[in-house]
Amino acid sequence: MLTTHRNTGFTLVELVTTIIVIAILSVVVVPRLFTSSSYSAFTLREEFIAELRKVQMMALNNQDRCYQLKVTATNYQVLGFEKTCTGSLVRTDTAQALQGGAMLLYGVNDSFSIEFDAQGVPKVDGNLCNGQCISVKADETQWVAIESEGYIHAG
Numbered sequence: 001m002l003t004t005h006r007n008t009g010f011t012l013v014e015l016v017t018t019i020i021v022i023a024i025l026s027v028v029v030v031p032r033l034f035t036s037s038s039y040s041a042f043t044l045r046e047e048f049i050a051e052l053r054k055v056q057m058m059a060l061n062n063q064d065r066c067y068q069l070k071v072t073a074t075n076y077q078v079l080g081f082e083k084t085c086t087g088s089l090v091r092t093d094t095a096q097a098l099q100g101g102a103m104l105l106y107g108v109n110d111s112f113s114i115e116f117d118a119q120g121v122p123k124v125d126g127n128l129c130n131g132q133c134i135s136v137k138a139d140e141t142q143w144v145a146i147e148s149e150g151y152i153h154a155g
Contacts, residue, residue: 041138044102045154048136049144052152059116065090066115073110074098085115102138120150
């Protein structure tokens with residue numbers, strides 16, 4: 001009986017497909033594994049802008065109260081006060097944790113508060129802000145811009 005030997009190995013198509021898959025993984029996945037933060041600055045910036053706009057709308061709709069967004073080194077939280085921001089506390093939302101080493105900074109300060117007046121104009125630690133006021137640091141640096149008339153947007 002004659003036996004035939006079959007050549008075993010990979011075809012050219014299999015080799016090329018494997019190389020392409022490895023190349024895609026090395027470009028997409030590997031850089032994410034070696035960054036210092038697992039949290040996207042873009043995502044945090046968009047979440048923070050949405051939270052600022054929510055607090056601004058609450059201040060515009062409830063002019064008998066003062067609303068504040070308090071930022072610490074580890075989280076940010078919405079607070080509502082009766083009449084002035086030094087009055088009695090009437091609302092406290094759950095604090096939103098800053099994840100993966102992400103930071104929100106006003107200048108070099110990682111703890112600050114943003115208050116909105118009855119016209120929706122924000123003051124950061126009692127100061128009017130005009131332009132890129134708040135930096136968002138995570139895997140990169142992004143900016144939150146607050147205009148003097150109250151418009152809040154990505155900087």
